[in-house]
Amino acid sequence: MRRVKAGGPGPDPERGTDADRAAVAGDPPPPASASARDVELHERLLAEDLRRERSLPWLELAAVALVAAVALLHVLVLTA
Amino acid sequence: MWGYAVAFVSATLTVLALLGALPLLAACWQYARIGCSPRHCHLDRAEPYLPRVAVLIPAWNEGAVLGTSVRRLLALDYPRDRLRVYVVDDASTDATPDIARELETQYPGSVRHLRREQGGQGKAHTLNHGLAVLTEENWARAVLITDADVIFTPLSLRRMTRHLADPSIGAVTAYIREGTRDKNYLNRFVAYEYATAQAAARRSQNVAGALACLAGGAQLHTMDNITALGGTIDTSTLAEDTITTFETQLNGRRVLFEGNAIALAEEPRAIGGLWKQRLRWARGNVDVTRRYRRLWFRRSPDHRLGAPMFGLLWFCLLLQPALMIVGSVSMVGLFFLAPDLSWQVFQKLWIVNALGYTFITAMTLLLDRRTARSSWRQALLFPGLVSLLVIVWAVFPPVFDAMLGEGAGRTGGPLLTAVVLFSYVWLAGCMAVAYLARRVENTRAGFLAPALVYLSGYGALLCAVTVASYWAHLRAAPRTWDKTEKVGAHTADAAGAGKLVSA
Numbered sequence: 001m002r003r004v005k006a007g008g009p010g011p012d013p014e015r016g017t018d019a020d021r022a023a024v025a026g027d028p029p030p031p032a033s034a035s036a037r038d039v040e041l042h043e044r045l046l047a048e049d050l051r052r053e054r055s056l057p058w059l060e061l062a063a064v065a066l067v068a069a070v071a072l073l074h075v076l077v078l079t080a
Numbered sequence: 081m082w083g084y085a086v087a088f089v090s091a092t093l094t095v096l097a098l099l100g101a102l103p104l105l106a107a108c109w110q111y112a113r114i115g116c117s118p119r120h121c122h123l124d125r126a127e128p129y130l131p132r133v134a135v136l137i138p139a140w141n142e143g144a145v146l147g148t149s150v151r152r153l154l155a156l157d158y159p160r161d162r163l164r165v166y167v168v169d170d171a172s173t174d175a176t177p178d179i180a181r182e183l184e185t186q187y188p189g190s191v192r193h194l195r196r197e198q199g200g201q202g203k204a205h206t207l208n209h210g211l212a213v214l215t216e217e218n219w220a221r222a223v224l225i226t227d228a229d230v231i232f233t234p235l236s237l238r239r240m241t242r243h244l245a246d247p248s249i250g251a252v253t254a255y256i257r258e259g260t261r262d263k264n265y266l267n268r269f270v271a272y273e274y275a276t277a278q279a280a281a282r283r284s285q286n287v288a289g290a291l292a293c294l295a296g297g298a299q300l301h302t303m304d305n306i307t308a309l310g311g312t313i314d315t316s317t318l319a320e321d322t323i324t325t326f327e328t329q330l331n332g333r334r335v336l337f338e339g340n341a342i343a344l345a346e347e348p349r350a351i352g353g354l355w356k357q358r359l360r361w362a363r364g365n366v367d368v369t370r371r372y373r374r375l376w377f378r379r380s381p382d383h384r385l386g387a388p389m390f391g392l393l394w395f396c397l398l399l400q401p402a403l404m405i406v407g408s409v410s411m412v413g414l415f416f417l418a419p420d421l422s423w424q425v426f427q428k429l430w431i432v433n434a435l436g437y438t439f440i441t442a443m444t445l446l447l448d449r450r451t452a453r454s455s456w457r458q459a460l461l462f463p464g465l466v467s468l469l470v471i472v473w474a475v476f477p478p479v480f481d482a483m484l485g486e487g488a489g490r491t492g493g494p495l496l497t498a499v500v501l502f503s504y505v506w507l508a509g510c511m512a513v514a515y516l517a518r519r520v521e522n523t524r525a526g527f528l529a530p531a532l533v534y535l536s537g538y539g540a541l542l543c544a545v546t547v548a549s550y551w552a553h554l555r556a557a558p559r560t561w562d563k564t565e566k567v568g569a570h571t572a573d574a575a576g577a578g579k580l581v582s583a
Binding site for chain 1: 112116117118121123126127128130157159235238239283340431435438439442443446447475477478
């Protein structure tokens with residue numbers, strides 16, 4: 001399980017913590033952690049997006065192969 | 081002596097003509113880096129971080145689109161108690177205030193209507209009105225700046241906020257896809273353009289560590305970043321998005337493109353509307369170029385905006401029309417000076433064009449298959465039908481030689497001479513034809529406009545807009561905020577687009 005953050009990267013010494021600011025704004029303090037559903041959804045999206053990003057080098061390889069094919073065709077046409 | 085002079089001039093013209101390939105080579109270099117995206121997309125540092133987000137919607141006469149956009153925002157898969165929408169009504173004279181008030185009543189605590197009584201100063205002023213309220217309220221930890229016509233896919237905000245857990249990230253931008261329901265030819269060109277300029281180019285900019293521009297309709301900032309920017313958006317140019325992007329990075333914060341977060345926007349259906357929008361962007365780019373003149377090509381330990389390749393890409397985009405004109409004139413000069421050399425140069429130039437075009441088109445279509453399905457014809461015809469024929473001629477000369485009844489030598493009869501000269505002139509002439517498409521659009525010959533765009537190419541149309549921006553700059557035309565009209569022609573398939581897909 002990944003580390004859960006819901007309150008931000010950390011309190012800003014000049015602006016106070018999330019809870020401080022929530023109190024000023026008259027809102028209930030923020031939850032201490034994301035819900036189990038949030039974490040689960042995060043993991044699912046992350047896996048999906050990482051898979052997509054990791055496919056990019058292969059897409060690039062396919063595009064390069066197409067370029068090579070065009071170049072080869074050019075040479076073949078000229079030498080025919 | 082005369083021989084030396086001819087040789088010198090020929091060599092100079094050759095170099096100038098070959099410079100025309102520079103923008104394409106730079107674009108290829110940019111595309112070549114997309115493969116490195118997995119290591120630079122920041123997903124390894126993403127967290128389930130769900131801060132309180134204030135969505136800021138500047139709205140000037142957005143009655144046709146506002147209701148749908150706000151309801152979609154409130155339907156996002158994001159904790160409702162951490163999401164507020166602020167409609168900053170810029171003295172609208174249509175139904176916008178009524179709709180905003182109705183939304184405020186319908187979603188108490190989630191929607192706020194902020195009214196500017198003195199409006200029409202532009203988006204940046206309107207945003208600043210909203211930012212002042214947000215700063216005073218001190219509720220939000222992040223601000224999503226968007227446009228009234230943008231529809232976010234259900235999981236897009238989560239995909240953006242997950243990066244903000246890292247304090248080094250100042251802002252995240254989403255991939256804005258053309259989202260018009262019944263796309264016409266121009267919408268399809270824009271859809272493909274956005275796939276190249278965002279899904280592809282911005283991924284590459286993630287790799288380079290320097291982003292040129294946050295999408296104006298989908299930029300999520302940390303409140304700390306907004307505070308570091310002085311709590312306001314720059315109002316001195318027409319490129320407030322780019323200025324914000326640059327300033328964020330100059331302040332030492334990273335700006336990230338999240339290509340998996342998708343938003344849909346309605347784009348112009350007519351050349352006139354597109355021209356107005358792009359002229360504003362192009363003029364903004366000229367302003368940015370001048371404003372950061374001490375930044376280009378100067379490396380800094382604090383940011384990557386001064387990296388040579390970043391500068392090269394920026395200036396290639398800005399100077400592409402000038403390079404096309406110089407290339408065209410050089411080729412014509414070379415034709416009269418050294419016809420055989422001119423053909424050799426021309427052929428090499430277009431072989432490079434052909435290979436670059438193949439690489440970029442293939443990569444873009446593979447990268448965004450949803451856009452590929454709807455806009456593959458526009459992708460293939462992006463350089464224009466005439467340029468496509470020239471590419472085929474240069475790469476496979478026998479195809480045309482058979483038709484023209486000539487051999488490989490380019491010193492044939494009058495027909496071949498005319499065709500060769502035409503193709504040299506076309507390097508720049510395509511922009512004139514694209515401009516003609518704009519001129520005829522609202523006349524009786526308006527039916528010719530799409531044909532002229534297909535002939536000249538959508539790329540030529542964009543270059544013609546850039547030339548218009550040079551001209552506007554030279555004659556110091558006033559920088560007016562010509563808003564793009566939106567009519568609410570969004571796709572209703574935002575949920576489907578969110579599932580998408582290959583990016």
